[in-house]
Each structure stands twice: as structure tokens, then as C-alpha cells.
Amino acid sequence: MWDPAQYLTFADHRGRPYGELIGRVGASSPRTVADLGCGPGNLTVGLRDRWPDARVVAVDSSPEMVAAARDRGLDAQVADVATWMPASDVDVVVSNATLQWIPTHRELIARWAEVMAPGSWLAFQVPGNFEAPSHRAIRTLAASAAWRDRLGGLELRGGETVEDPVGYATILRRAGARVDAWETTYLQELEGPDAVLEWVTGTALTPVRDVLDDAGWDAFRADLAPVLRDEYPEHAPGRTWFPFRRVFVVAEIVG
Template identity: 55%
Template sequence: MKWDPAKYVEFGDYRSRPFFDLTARIHADRPARVVDLGCGPGNLTATLAERWPGARVLGLDSSGEMLAKAASLAEEVPSLQFEQADIAAWMPAPDTDVVVSNAALQWVPGHQDLMRRWLEALRPGAWFAMQVPGNFNSPSHSLMRELAASGRWAAKLDGVLRGGESVGEPRDYLSILLDGGWAADAWETSYQQVLPGPDPVLEWVRGTALRPVVAALEEDDAKRFESEYAAALRDAYPQGAHGTVFPFRRIFAVGRKAR
């Protein structure tokens, strides 16, 4: 599945805010190694290098398109590095002090078991922080799944989209951290995002949730699917005087391993 970095950062302020709300809860002092799992175009990973200038900061992502965008950032900051990798196969190095995963684990089946292995492998005093979307049952996603399962699209899109099972609830991630011997905090936030322009929710999901559908269909079919989906979105998210309000729920968890 190909990613479009320009489309992904189109709503940059909205997509960045949960990252900063998440990382504000990390109270590491002078970490030696910081890892960002699912770093995307790297702009947010670069802020970790600014925050901890003495650390080696590594961003990992499976998308070559995203990493091509990130490459110029690494040229400017010697302590910043990006690598193409499947985070499902990653394990922390012994000197890893901070692990961040922002809006990436929802793409990884079985990521809660992965978390348990990462938490066990990290050294005492390390920090782990993750954030995933919690809106898989919102109209933006449920309408997409309903359309994909309808007569015209069912055969072509069978198994392409996942539902609410893609992520856990805050209590699930809290339990994983606590069971692993970590001091932990978990919470959720529903951002009331006011999006401008025509069909703004469609434009939003084009950068993320709609990518698997587009990848699975021929170009003409993808356009036809988008047209039908856009009509359903307009009913679910009507435009108001100030734009289109798009509630976006996010799930967060942060922990520190006991020394």
C-alpha cells in the first residue's frame, strides 16, 4: 500500500496535536536512544531530536514514500536517523530509553502482543508512549465498511478493511503496562475538529483510512467508490456556518518501567 506524504500532512495541525499531547507526558531527562515507530514523513520525529539533543533519535516506517520525505530532515540533524522497517519485526536495542508510536499501531495486527514483548525487553527506567485512533466505529469508518460490504464492492473489497478490533480501549493498554510492571497512565480525547472546504472528511480519510480501498481498486472503481462514500459522508457530517465538525477520538497510553 502506497502512502502520499503530502496528503497525510494536509491537515498537519490536527494530525500533530495528539503527538504533542502524548509526548508531553514523557518525563525522560537525558535519554540515550529514542525510537519513533511508524514515523511517517518524519516531521514529528524531528521534534524529538530537538527536545533531546543528546539522544540518538531513530524513526522507523515501512513506507518508502514517507521516508523519502523524511530524508532531508536527517541531513540537517546529525543525531536523527530514519530507516525502512516493519515495526512488527522490531525489538528495542539494550540502550533504548524512549519508544514512541503515534497513530501507527492500528495498522499492525496483534500489536498488543507486540507491546508486551517490547515492554519486557526495555530496560528499567525506559519510557513507552503510544497513541491510536479510537474512531473505528464512527460514521467515517462504519460507512466505509458498509459500502465496501455492499453488492457492487463486496467481492473486490472483501477483507480489505478492519473494524473496531484494530485497537483496544484505554483500559486494555493500561492493563498491558501495569501487568508488565510499569507505572502507567491511559486516557482518551475526542477532538472536535472543524474542517474547511467541500467534502473535508473525505479529504481527511484519503490520507489514512481510505488508502487500503484505493490500493485494492482500479482507478475508475476507486473514483466511483469515493463518489458514493462522499455522498454518505455529507449526510453524516453536514457542513455548518463555520465548517464541518469532525469529532475524532484518540486513545493514549504512557508508562515508565520500574527501576
């Protein structure tokens, strides 16, 4: 279960890559713009400003997120991005920090590129920090003697989860697209106590939360907190540096 409020705790940091991604899309007057993995819709509303004459549709697998997006006046629907396919009038597909949750997303983006019309655009970004100390700490704790009985069968993602820019560019070029791909490491300054724990609670820890009861969840977070404090010490009271690598891809379909 996704928590829109928790996800929005660091809305500015989560929103910056979205703006940089959309800024590289060259579509001038798309008919329909689809946002896949729209979350609570706080970023999707910006697509209406960018393309005021387009129909903007939003998709997310979380009913809680879709409800929050609808509260913002968006045409949002609960659907599985892994099986979604663009209709013939979809000229822009956007996906922000969603495709990393789909093991088959490499094949999926190739299929989208193959069926989208020439002149349409596909833009997505995924986190590239699966080997960062934060994620390694989660995997190590889940596999420890204290937790392996409850979490040992849980598949927590590693570096193989996503491609680097070259990998994605190769996939989409073969599918008939002109590709602009890059990566950026943001040095984010998070505020508050146990800020990195709060950050991963909104995203990376959701699979753990799904399989633990309330007491187990509180205990797991309590065990993880000091590890993350050691890995990411405060550089000033209540302020923590958190490097975050992201991979961006913007592809124009040329046929």
C-alpha cells in the same frame, strides 16, 4: 502506498495528539529515542528539540514516508514495526497512530516493555474512532452490492482493532510498567469541500486504494462522498465538525 502530501493535508490536527503524548514522557536524558511509524517525519523532528543530546531514529514501513523523513534530515529506515525490537540503548519508544495497523500490537507492546530497561519509556497513541460514522460508512460501502465483488475480501477494521485505556494499562502493568492512560475526543474543524472524505483518504482509505485501479478508486470515492456529507454536514460554508477519539498510553518501565 502512503502519500505523504495527502497525509499532511491536515497536519495541524494530526500533530496535536503527538505533542500531548510526548509532553507526558518524563525521560530527562535518553540515549536513543525511536519513533515507530514516523510518517513523513514532520513530527519526529520535534524529538530532536525535546532531547537534543539523544540519537533519534525513525522507522516506517512506507518507502515514500521514509524518503520524506530523510529529506528532513532524519535517520529514517524502512522496517516493519511488527517485528522491530528495541536495542539496549533505546530509552524512549514513541509510536503515533501506527499500532492500530498491527493486529498483534497488544503482544508487541508487552514484549517491548519486558525487554526495555527500568527507567525507559514507552508512549503511543492510537485512533479510537473505528465505530465512528466515517469508518462505518466505508465498511458499509465496501460490503454493498456495487463493491463487494472487488472489496468483499478486504478486511476493514472495526471497534476490536484497539483497546480502551483500561485494556492497554492492564497489558503494560502486567509487563512491569507504571502506566498513565487516557482518551480524548477532539472536535476538529475541517476546512474545504468534502473535508471528511479528504481526511479518511489520508489514512483509513489506504487499504481500499491499494486494491483498486485509478478508475475504481475515483468511483469508490465518488460513492462515499455523499454518505459522508450526510453524516458530517457543514456547519458553515466549507467548514465541518469532525469528532475524533484517540487513546493515549505513556508507560515508564519499572521492572
